[in-house]
Amino acid sequence: MLQSITDKDGVKRYLITLKVNGDAKTVLVKGNAILTNVLRDHLDLTGTKKGCELGDCGSCTVLLDGKPVDSCLMLAVEADGREITTIEGVAANGALDAIQESMINHAAVQCGYCTPGMVLSAKALLTRNPHPTEPEVREAIAGNLCRCTGYVHIVEAVLAASQGRTAPAEH
Amino acid sequence: MSDNHKVIGRSVPRIDGPEKVTGAAKYTGDLKFPNMLYGKILTSPHAHARIISIDTSEAEKLPGVKAVITHKDVPELKYGLSPARWDENIFCIDKVRFVGDKVAAVACVDEDTCYRAMKLIKVEYEELPAVLDFRHAMDEGQPLVHEEYERNINTEIHQEFGDVAKALAEAHHVRTDVFVGQRTYQAPIEPHSAISMWEGEKLTIYSSTQSPHYFQYYIAREFGMPMGDVRIIKPYLGGGFGGKLEPTGLEFAGAVLAKRTGRPVRTFYDRAEMFAHNRGRHAQYMEITTGVDKDGKILAAKANFIMDGGAYTSLGIASAYYAGALLPMTYEFDNYQFDMFRVYTNLPACGAQRGHGAPQPKYAFESHLDNVAADLGIDPMDIRIRNARRPDTVTPNDFRVNSCMMRECLEQVRQISDWDEKKKNLPHGRGIGVATGSFVTGAGYPIYRTDLPHAAAFIKVHEDGTAATLYTGSVDIGQGSDTILCQMAAEAMGYRYEQMKIVAADTEITPLDFGAYASRQTYMSGAAVKQAGEEVKKQLLDLASTMLSLPADDLECAEGVIFSKSREGKTLTFEEVARKHFVLKGPLLGRGAYTPPKLGGSFKGAAVGTSPAYSFGAQVGEVSIDEETGEITVVGIWDVHDCGKVINPRLLHGQVHGALYMGMGESVWEEVLFDDKGRIKNAELANYRLLTAVDMPPIQSEVVNSYEPTGPWGVKEVGEGATNPTLGMFSNAIFDAMGVRVNSLPLTYEKVWRALKEKREREETKAA
Ligand code: FES
């Protein structure tokens, strides 16, 4: 049972604990607060982006117990007690993850707004399937819309990372 | 054309890569300021209605509401982007003109309160009949969107060059076709937002903008402020494609709300509001007539267009001119007539979307040219090569073309796509199509009238020589200008890219630059950066000349090392000379500015479409069509570009891929749809149908070895130009696959299916 308090206007708030990037964070949220907003506004983790709030774009992707989810489709209270990885938790101790490095080297980043979500979806893929085929990579990032790149360099970057390379083959 | 460049021409990693992949990059909506409020704009639910009254009293009483404003609280001065038609108000005064028009705004302690407050604002409307079909907007008896514009005509253009009637009369074959282009939307993934704040009389706005300078200018004008009291800062920006070029209600309303409350105010559009704000591609009705000789050489062309402008002008006058101005660019002919009406309707305003006005006319012309080729029995590739523009030529409408490898682009795309082989042997239901395009490398004239330079730059070398910072007003919206301008600065100074820093797009700190539109920054901002870098290098070499007791013209600097050209071993490092410079003479600074030469003819509208240089490109696409369902599968796309010297190949190809992605969406899937009340039916990314990674075909993009003599190191445009051929290319590939033409965009499965069905029925009747 979640602890809650009700203010004078009758608005109920719940005390929840999110395990974000390894740290336990306790926050007081309304029942209708979406996870994206709680991460961004309460915890200042603005690497999680908002592009639609409808589950269409994937910019708000985070890993929930290792699986990619659209955090805009999830109530913060549903995430109580669960393990969350946001983009801020991917580069461990300041060292970039192979996917991040590969994305930079392949020019898979343009405006960068889709990038955090893209990196997390790719990371989840490579964790469960370290050697994906190209169609598998495309499938894994199909929920992450990118208006800038045509996905060409992104797919190359993820495939290269899966092959233990981070630099592009040509140029 | 020496090619011993050290820094340019290399695919160096993006300067902002680490921030962007780690989530550290802060976009406008990520910024927070102490005591910040949230602001929202209340918009019209009606396409066309008189405002009888607005009652804000209930909203004002709601706890957490800090300000409610309407037209009474803001300047009445009209604004817009084109000074020729300033027709927009911060808030509507007597009537609303589209669903989403701005009526009032609130500032509250949080978002939730904003939405509740907006529900409490009571606006009484008297609904008016609306103009929703642009093809009938000029008809007798139609309601007027703006009383002062008769027959809803926003812009009217009539141009003729040469003698079209004579050339058509003498032509071997004359053909007319009609095509319709749809309304599309840029759909950047980052929604638009702004944060406004005042310190005394000084206003600072963080905004997701493509042009901080134009924002600064128009905001100062609207509020009657000196430009020095307005500071616009562009944080990281999540894509624009033309949609974030002009000031929106967010900045104007935000500024007033911040003044009222004395607190920073963040205003923002959600995804549906982004669609309503729009400023995307105009729908266009396009009638084209061409006369050719028996070999398919074009003798004359006539374009007769109507454009759906929506409720306001935005950048639409330029869009209207662009639609016709660039048509005679890729092919050579002397006789050309262009007629255009841009009309007002009660729909969101249209503006500049990637390729600005040009992709749809190109779709029409390229489809039409394929029809002509089919009439004459000529291969579509051959007819294009036969007509391809050559270097050092002038178009009928007086645009001077320097470098041009149109023909080489076509020949190369023919080869890499295996055109000749496929043209003969593709199985039933499969087709291949070609189209060309070209685009300006920066507009020849600024948007408002001024003689200021179009771009400027400073470079500051830090006192220990270990880094140099480039200050530029140019705007990286994702295309990578921060990176390539740093490459250019390092090249010009003889420095290393890895030691470059950049401060960009802050009107207080960085010098003037008109920003990211019309594909101008690599060329124009790059020219200013090159000049600034060369000024730094000159000072370094002068000092090194004293230090080494060698003449300055015997010295060169590359990648941070100053050396004698004649005597090996005489070297100094950039760092030590820069440091010495600081000790002896103070800061080591370089400055640069770029103003284009006077361009274009003297006829009305001659300025639009002028550019110091034009890019060219050709694309081939292969599709396969399911005759049962009309479903289109894109098998592959090949693109070859003439974009001058390439500064960063990987970034450049990324631009081409993105342009193809947008063009492919517009060709087959994307369209903003309205119901019979003028409400957008698909104001979400899923139903607007942005393509996913699974939908994208293999793409091969190549460049020809080109050099533009007027550009810094020979550069030209690529980012928008690559969108121009795509729509026509798909139209032609689909035509080739099914032997029947769909004459309107998008070329949906349903339209393809219908066209095939009608074709079958025609054949059956014939057989019977
Ligand atoms: S913001 Fe969550 S999917 Fe778009």
Ligand code: FES
């Ligand atoms: S890089 Fe801009 S949306 Fe993907």
